[in-house]
Amino acid sequence: MMTKWLLVFGALGSIVFSGPSSVDCFLVEYQDELANISSLVVRDVAVSWAENNDLNGMLNRMILTEVAEGTVEMRGRDAYVADLIRDERDSLSDACAQSLEEHYTLYRNIWGIDLGNCVRDAHQYLDYDTFARFRPQASSVQRIIKTATYQVVRTLAMSDIFDWGKIRDRLDEELQSYRDIWIDYETTLREELNRHGEFAATVMGALEQCIERALAYQHTDIEVLEEVIQTNCDAGAKMAERVEK
Numbered sequence: 343m344m345t346k347w348l349l350v351f352g353a354l355g356s357i358v359f360s361g362p363s364s365v366d367c368f369l370v371e372y373q374d375e376l377a378n379i380s381s382l383v384v385r386d387v388a389v390s391w392a393e394n395n396d397l398n399g400m401l402n403r404m405i406l407t408e409v410a411e412g413t414v415e416m417r418g419r420d421a422y423v424a425d426l427i428r429d430e431r432d433s434l435s436d437a438c439a440q441s442l443e444e445h446y447t448l449y450r451n452i453w454g455i456d457l458g459n460c461v462r463d464a465h466q467y468l469d470y471d472t473f474a475r476f477r478p479q480a481s482s483v484q485r486i487i488k489t490a491t492y493q494v495v496r497t498l499a500m501s502d503i504f505d506w507g508k509i510r511d512r513l514d515e516e517l518q519s520y521r522d523i524w525i526d527y528e529t530t531l532r533e534e535l536n537r538h539g540e541f542a543a544t545v546m547g548a549l550e551q552c553i554e555r556a557l558a559y560q561h562t563d564i565e566v567l568e569e570v571i572q573t574n575c576d577a578g579a580k581m582a583e584r585v586e587k
Contacts, residue, residue, distance in 0.1 A: 457556050479527060
């Protein structure tokens, strides 16, 4: 293997150091073209990546805002129930008060689970948005395009260095291949960025519905607790229904 590389670089050295030649010039021209493509891709992907990071951050903030508002609403209602039970404690029988406390604790756990499920779903969406929607394609083209910076030497190492016509043909093919690869990836990356708005709308719609449903369940539960307090547990059967579900 070492002998092969020495022969390759020895032959290249004889070409390069023997003075300017048409062979030397076309090798440099190809490498310059490939280097230009690599620089272009690196720059454009960096711009696209920054745009994608902004989109990721925007969706993250939207989710946090929605979750925060739902959490504040749910905690406010929970505080209302806690105050209600404390204020009405003396008007309830001991058995009713104990049952009410037990069911209230269970209800609070259910409320937390309901809201937590919404957050977990949102987290899965964010995971996809961060790691699966844009990043794989951007990383892939960056990995591929890096080889363009040394493609001329790579092609020479895999060729008969005396068959310059064939080497030129192979370099033409490689150059066109890198151009085609970037055209495809450039289109793909732009499509990924453009579809983020629709994706974000889907995520936020699902999250809003989930939180609204959790708050609706909590509202129904609170109405049951209020009725139980008003009737001194005559409506206690209703408390068990939600817990059993």
